[in-house]
Amino acid sequence: MALILHIETATNICSVALSDDEKLLALRETSRTNSHSEKITVFVQEVLAESKTEIKDIDAVNVSMGPGSYTGLRIGVSVAKGLCYALDKPLISTGTLTAMAYGAMQQCPDMDNSTLLCPMLDARRMEVYYALFKKNMHEILPPCAKIMDEHSFSDVLKDHRLLLFGDGMDKCKTLFEKNQDIDFLCDFVPSAKHMIIPALQKFHDHIFENIAYFEPFYLKDFIAGKPNVKGLK
Numbered sequence: 001m002a003l004i005l006h007i008e009t010a011t012n013i014c015s016v017a018l019s020d021d022e023k024l025l026a027l028r029e030t031s032r033t034n035s036h037s038e039k040i041t042v043f044v045q046e047v048l049a050e051s052k053t054e055i056k057d058i059d060a061v062n063v064s065m066g067p068g069s070y071t072g073l074r075i076g077v078s079v080a081k082g083l084c085y086a087l088d089k090p091l092i093s094t095g096t097l098t099a100m101a102y103g104a105m106q107q108c109p110d111m112d113n114s115t116l117l118c119p120m121l122d123a124r125r126m127e128v129y130y131a132l133f134k135k136n137m138h139e140i141l142p143p144c145a146k147i148m149d150e151h152s153f154s155d156v157l158k159d160h161r162l163l164l165f166g167d168g169m170d171k172c173k174t175l176f177e178k179n180q181d182i183d184f185l186c187d188f189v190p191s192a193k194h195m196i197i198p199a200l201q202k203f204h205d206h207i208f209e210n211i212a213y214f215e216p217f218y219l220k221d222f223i224a225g226k227p228n229v230k231g232l233k
Contacts, residue, residue, distance in 0.1 A: 002203050003058045005044065005083070006192040009036045009076030010068025010096040010216075011121065012167065016043035017192035018051050018058075022200060024193050025051040031189070036075045044079070056087060060208075062199035064192075065093035067129040067143055067219035068121055077216050090208040094195045095217070096121065097131040097143050103194030104165050104185055111135055115161040115183070120168025128168035129219055132156065145220055148172040157181045166190070 001020060008015040008029075014036045015029035026047035030039055048055055063080035066073050084091045100119035105111070117133040126148050132141035146152065148171075153162060157179070164176070165185035176182045202208070 002060070002200060003053065004060050004062050004092070004196070004199055004203060005047070005058050006062045006094075006195045006199060007040065007044075007076045007080050008064040008096075008099070008190060008192040008195060009040060009072040010064040010066050011072065011190045012069070013190045014039050014043070014072075015190070015192035016040065016047050017196065018047040018053060019193075019196045019200070022196060024196065025053070027191070027193055029191060036072050040075060040079050044083075055083075058087070058089060060090045060092050060199075060203055061087075062092040062094055062195055062202075064096045064099060064195065066096055066217035067145075068096045070218060073216035073218065077214070081211050081214065084211050090203075091211050091214060092199050092202050092207070093209050093214065093217075094198050094202075095131075095143065096190070097129065098133075098137075098139070098198055099194040100166055100188070100190055101131070101133040101137060102197055103191060104163065104188055105135065105137065106194070107185065107188065108163065111163065112161065114159075115163050116140070116156065118162050118164045120164055120166040120172075122167045122171055123220075126172065128172065130168060143217070143219055148175060150175045153182070 004019050006017040013031050017027045018025045028043035028046050061080045061083050063076050097119040101117045104117050121129040131143045162182045165188040
């Protein structure tokens with residue numbers, strides 16, 4: 001038995017789940033904007049109370065490691081590391097896009113083997129964070145940042161269909177809506193419950209993070225915009 005607390009704050013969803021092996025015991029989540037810092041510890045308390053579990057009895061804490069929102073990632077990782085320090089429990093990290101792929105596969109179990117899962121997160125302007133996974137969850141393209149255009153998936157579509165999902169899909173749907181080889185999972189929502197299976201695999205393989213040095217996977221460094229000084233002497 002492995003009691004694992006899962007924390008997802010990398011997206012606009014603030015989500016906390018508690019699982020016993022593969023079984024979801026309790027879940028709390030909200031899509032309210034900028035509520036992560038307000039809700040995260042409350043949700044931890046609520047999932048523990050609902051499942052009648054004491055915090056000292058959990059076996060590990062699993063946190064969504066990114067890519068995603070800079071602020072959201074910092075909040076989730078800070079809470080996860082704090083719990084692990086206080087409880088002397090191992091820290092597990094799950095890639096945000098990986099967890100999304102597991103969630104989409106659970107939502108579409110009858111998906112054709114030739115279709116690739118493409119989780120997408122909104123970055124800025126027409127840029128998205130995305131990765132590509134086979135149905136068996138084998139990653140064939142690691143997380144990357146890309147400015148999308150109508151030719152972005154031309155090479156991939158020679159041999160595969162694509163299933164796009166996530167809030168990054170929304171901003172580029174018009175680019176691909178006429179492509180017969182691209183499908184859209186429009187009702188997909190990121191959730192801590194999607195992190196259960198990959199976290200359990202890492203727990204059994206003893207793949208844990210160094211609590212002192214672990215940092216979120218931002219994918220890109222934050223770069224502040226420069227003022228437009230064209231023409232100034």
